[in-house]
Structure formats: structure tokens, C-alpha cells
Amino acid sequence: ISQQLCSLTFGAEEFLLFGTDEQGKKFLEPIFTGDAVMGFAITEPDAGSDTLAASTTAVKEGNEWVLNGSKVMIGNGTRGTFMLIFALTDPDAARSKRHSIIIVETDREGYKADPMHGKMGLRASDTAAIYLNNVRVPEENLLGTRGNGFHQLMAFFDRSRAYVSAHGVGLAQGALNMAVKHVRERKQFGKPIGSFQGVQFKIADMAVKIELARNIMYKAAWLLDNGKADTNVTAMAKMYAARIAVEVVDEALQLHGGYGYFDDYDIERFYRAAKVLEIYEGAKEIEKMIIGRTIVGR
Template identity: 35%
Template sequence: MDFSLTAEQRQIRDMVAEFVDEEVKPRAAEIDETDEFPADLVDQMAELGLMGMPFPEEYDGAGLDYHSYAIGLEEIARGSGGLGTIVAAHTSLAGNMLYEYGDEDQKQEYLAALNRGDDIGAFALSEPGAGSDVPAMETTAEKDGDAYVLNGGKLWISNGSVADTVTVFAKTDEDAGPKGVSSFVVRPEDDDGFHVEGTEHKLGDKGCPTAELRFDDMRIPEDRILGEEGDGFRHALETLNGGRITIAARSIGLARAALEDSLEYAQDREQFDQPISEFQTIQHKLADMDTKIQSAKLLMHDAADKKIRGEDFIKTAAQAKLHASEISREVTNEGIQIHGGYGYTTDFEVERYYRDAKLNEIYEGTSEVLRNTIAQRLLE
């Protein structure tokens, strides 16, 4: 798809790719091994403007279009799936919540700090009993004078243990179903009653802490609500729709990493007196891997294009995320197969790509839920 990129989009791609090759890829195995949040790499990305890519310069963002943002995130994920999730959760979820639904004061105070990389953002929606079923959440926010008091807990929160700004969803009316959910800005350092219960030990996505949070009589000022009471369910759905484009980007980045490594390995590895790339079976695998990646890219950019134009992009974003996440698993799996026994060891990176890729089919809408979304749109 390079032929369709503008000069600015190619410049963004090349700049991020260079940073990833020089700074991220040499650290990726270490990040995977230690599972520590790579704060220094996040600081470097902030200096490059990569922590606020799609937001206007008036809020200290980079002012890039959504194509450029997706391209940038694809490159970051090519280097490290965990780093890709850190940026996606920070930008597409926390940042977008503030940009779309925050008032001017909230944008200047909270969004600008996220865009500069001074603060890290998180998006706290899921609960032990409320994943895809958002209205089943049990976290409550009760109005008390000029404040709200939050009680409850959240699970699976990317960046949750390192975040400075968290957009939290809670019920302000427990009897109103979806219309009783509201969204708030929470500041862990400032808000007494905010507790990190711990972080998950995961199959992949290392370096991005996935936290369990608890709120005990956490009192926040009333001006921390985003929009009006009852807007939260809509906020969550609309934000996740946009976020799916960038999960597609993360998926494509991981698949590309597997293809690039497999192309190199297939030409270096010799069996029966010739490189294994000379065998038609391997050639067909490589051809299928690239074809899947290119088709996923087209869907991703189609969704980004509709978003930029202000068109309905819900179905296209769901298709992009669904297809890209599934081909990501398939392509990284084939990468292991091409590497043979070596691919199953940590001596080569393809096993990490495979572990990182699986998450794409689960978060920000499972493949099953996305198929429901696509079918509902078709039936309408």
C-alpha cells in the first residue's frame, strides 16, 4: 500500500520504523522476559510525538491523521506487542475519551499532558462480571454534594498500575441499565481510595501492565465527569469502535514481524543442499502470509478513511479488527512452522509474536462479539 501514502505518511512510517529498529527491537526480548513497563522507551516516544499522534496541536498533540496514527502504531507493534498496547490504550482509549467527550478545561489539563507523554492514560471499563456485557458492571458513582463517590473494581486494565489519568466507567443510576452508566476522569495520585490490587501474569503482551483496580469510597470532584450523567455507555461503545482500528494496526505489525523474520530465515536455512525458500511449500506459506497482511491493511485503512471523513465506520472497523487479529494469529503461527524446531524456542522471536498476537482476538471486542456487530449491521 506504500504507493497510496502521502509524503507525510511515508515520513511518519520511516521515522517510527527507524526508532523501532534502533531502540525497540533490541529491547523487545528483555521486555518480554522481565515484563517491566519500559518507561524510558515511552519517554523517547513522547519526545518524538508518538504519545499523542491523532490529536490537535492545540492540545500538544502531533496533529496526524488516523492513517498516520495507524501506520505509526503498526510499526511500534512490529517491534513489541506490549509497547503497541501501551500506546493504543493510552491514545485510542484514554486520550480519545478526553478528546471526544471532555470539556475545554479537561482537554487542556488532562489530554494535553497525555499527548506530551507527561502522563500515561488508561481506560477502566471491564469488571470480573462485566466484559462484553457493559451494563452488568457493579462499580457505582454516587453524587454527594459537589463530588462523586466511587466504589467498585475493574479488571484487565491496560496501563492500569502505571497510569496518571484513568477514564473510569461507573453506574450513576443502578436501575437505568445502559442509560445509567457515566464516565469520569480519575487521578490515582490525587484520589484517595484508588488501589491497584495487582497485575496479571499473561501469555504475552509483556511490558504493558494489565491491572486489577479497586475504588473504596473514592471521592472525586464533580467537574471530573465526562459529558453528562448517563452518557458513559455511548462513550464506551464509540471509543471502542475507533480503538478497533488500532488493534488492527497492532495485529498487522506483529504479522509483518513474523513475515520479515520468516523471509530472512527461509533464505538462510539450508536443507537438502538448498535454502528452504526454494521449496514450493515454503514459498506458498510466505505468499499466503503476505496476502493476508495486505488484505488486513486495506481493511484497516478503509476504516480509518471512513473515520476521517465522518462516515459510519462501525462495521468496517469491526471487520478490520476481526480479520487483522485472526490473520495475525495465523501468520505468526506459520512463522513458527517455517522456523521449525527453532521457532518453538526463545532463540528466535517468532514465538513471542505468536503469544502477543493471540490477545488481538480478545480485547476491545472479542471475535465472537465483532461477528455479531457485523451481522447486525448487515441485517439493518
């Protein structure tokens, strides 16, 4: 189920925004029936936050695209039936017009994916390194417009970052719920620790932070639902909700005391899972840069 949710969340938007009816029928519909899994391969060893530095190439040869390069930290890399590849197609064009997005079926000759192990959190999610060695796909596997890949990617981030903000709110709320349950049951000095004012102050601060994060997440989602995608609001929602998730989970673990440090308690897993929210789909520094530039001007 988690793999299907990742498919629907991270990548399907590209089809809805830029795909043709034929591409939607061929690639998108099977996801909803559970017959396909997809991923979006953007990050490279030397191209993370700087997506325009991506060097994986897609060269047009006759009626085919030939792809070469590698990607890292790609969701569904070993499980996907097809991937969206952010690739360099026009190296001599302006920097923001050099890349395109190509659909690559993972059973194509030359496609290889190795699982990446040792993640601190999100261990149930497939993360892989992808290698493309003269992978050939038909020209109709171009998604959207040639040379418009970066702008399509930014439109995708305007949506995916809103989803990540929801992830942050949910993680923080779950951590708060665990903390409340624990402080009601855990007794020290002859009474539940939840009866102490200092603990109640911590719970109050956590609840306020979550409610504020939830409201800006709702605003970002409302704008998207009404066709008014706002890059700045989405960046704010993602940055703030991710930060609140990290802060709330940290405080919730603290309230569990030593027990929270052991994997008998779910809060240990939440602690490991929270940090990535400030990294993927745009590191918090990138969100700050977007917000600052929007307000001050470039």
C-alpha cells in the same frame, strides 16, 4: 514510550470526542508532554464483553462523585496518573443509559491498583486490577454526559478497534518478514528451504492475507479521518486483522521449525502476543455479532 502510546491510543479519544476544553487542558495536554499517563477502566470480574453489566458505582453526593467497585485487566492501572472509570451512575434508568464515565486521579484516597502477572504475551504492558473504595472526585470529573457512558464507550470502540486492526497488520507483517529471512538462510536437503515450492506457497498465502487485512484497516482509518466512523467496517477490520495475525504468526513459527519454539527467536514472542488481539477491545465473537446484526438487522 509504550505506556505513552497506550495512553494516547486507548482513552484519549474520549476527551477529544466528549471532554470539555478545561478537561482537555488539565488531563489531556500533560499526556502529550510526557507528564501524565492514563488508562480506561472498563472490564470487571463479571463484566467483560457485557459492558452493561458493569457494577462499579459512582454516586453523586453534593458536588462530588463517590466511587466503589473493582476493575480487572486494566492497562496502565499501576502506572497511570489518572483513569477513566466506566461506572454505574443511574441504576434505575434504561439499561443503555445507566452508566457514565468518570475521571479519577490515581493519587486519590481509596484508589488501589495491583499488577496482574502471568500474562502469556504483552508482558511489557502494565496490566492491573483496580480497587475503588469510597474514592471521591469533584463533579466536574464527569466526562461527557451523565447516563451516556455506554454510547460514548461505543464511539470509543469505533476508533480503538481500528487501532487494534493496525496492530494486527503490523504483527503479521513482522512475522512474515521474520519467516522470509529464515527460509532464505535455513538450509535443508542441500538448499535454502525458501527454494521449495511448498514453502513459497505458504509465504504467498501469508502475504495475500496481510495485504487484504491492511486494506480493510486502511478503509476503517480513512473513514475515521474523514468523520465517517463506520461501526461495521471497524468491526470487520478488527476481527479480520486479528485473525490474520494469529494465522500468519502461527505459520511463520511453523516455518522456523523447532527453533521458533525457543525464545532465542522473536517469533516465539510474536506467537504469544498475537492471541490477545482476538480478545481485547471486543472479542472476535462480539465483532461477528455486530457485523451480523448490521447486515441482517436485529
